[in-house]
Amino acid sequence: xxxxxxxxxxxxxxxxxxxxxxxxxxxxxxxxxxxxxxxxxxxxxxxxxxxxxxxxxxxxxxxxxxxxxxxxxxxxxxxxxxxxxxxxxxxxxxxxxxxxxxxxxxxxxxxxxxxx
Numbered sequence: 556x557x558x559x560x561x562x563x564x565x566x567x568x569x570x571x572x573x574x575x576x577x578x579x580x581x582x583x584x585x586x587x588x589x590x591x592x593x594x595x596x597x598x599x600x601x602x603x604x605x606x607x608x609x610x611x612x613x614x615x616x617x618x619x620x621x622x623x624x625x626x627x628x629x630x631x632x633x634x635x636x637x638x639x640x641x642x643x644x645x646x647x648x649x650x651x652x653x654x655x656x657x658x659x660x661x662x663x664x665x666x667x668x669x670x671x
């Protein structure tokens with residue numbers, strides 16, 4: 556089974572400059588004979604509209620979902636008060652490492668991320 560999978564996130568035109576934008580999509584997974592749907596979310600950041608940094612919305616501490624807080628210019632994890640900078644690096648709290656990043660490609664104005 557090929558574990559490297561490109562997931563379609565959406566149009567690059569939806570990404571605001573200098574503001575992490577949350578993309579949500581549903582992906583179909585298959586385990587044996589069972590088909591299931593799984594929600595996949597990621598934050599996309601660009602400073603120039605051409606280069607994209609795609610980060611997981613899952614805290615690296617215990618797997619809670621982080622959310623972007625514009626007033627704080629950072630990501631916040633409500634479970635144990637973890638704080639991440641705009642680029643996903645750890646600012647404070649218990650997270651042991653930055654938010655996970657995904658390999659990204661753009662085809663015809665559409666963002667894809669690699670999940671492997």
